[in-house]
Structures are given as structure tokens and as C-alpha cells.
Amino acid sequence: MTSILSYLLPEKIFVILATASGFLAMFNWLTISVTHYFYRKKTLRERPEKLKFKVPFYPFVSWFEAALILAVFCTSPLYPGQVSGLVGGVVLFLSLLATYFVLKKSRVMK
Secondary structure: OHHHHHHHOOOOHHHHHHHHHHHHHHHHHHHHHHHHHHHHHHHHHHOHHHOOOOOOOOOHHHHHHHHHHHHHHHHHHHOOOHHHHHHHHHHHHHHHHHHHHHHHHOOOOO
16 A cells, blocks of 8 residues: 555655554554543542552543643644645544454454
């Protein structure tokens, strides 16, 4: 796929790939932040003795981080050349999601 894109868009391929991978990295941090909030909330309710580390400013720090990442996603189209990478990141994410569901349905992943 990359070789096809490099043939079709030789001047833009690096920006697209760098932005798409950056989008996925930021999406991972967004997922971590949201998961941390819900996991910690559930653990505090059910087994608070399991938590040995007190997170400063919890739960505000998790939501603040998520808000900052969403702000980056929302403002990235304002910068020249970032729209193609953002679209590439979304397409890459959707293809990974589709692959996950196909593998899950075919019982390769259990």
C-alpha cells in the first residue's frame, strides 16, 4: 500500500504516514486515559485495597488529558498538510478495527 501511495503522491507520502502514525499514537493515549478513569473508578468501588498508588488530581487529570487530545484532533485540520494525515489515520484505524472484527468472527482471536 505504501509503495502505491508513494507512486501516486510522492511529495505527500511522508507527511501522510507521519501524521497517520501520530494520530494512532494519540488515539492510543486517549484510550489509555479513558480506560484508566473507568478502571480506577471500578476498582475504588469494589476493591480499594488493591490500589496502592494515589493518582494526583484523579479523576480530573484523566479527563483533562482526554480533552487535550481531542483538542489536538479537532484543530489538526487547521494546519496545512495535516488533513490528509488525519484522514489516513482514521482510515488506518478503521482498517485495524475491521481486521479485529474479522479475526474475532473467524475465531482466530479468542
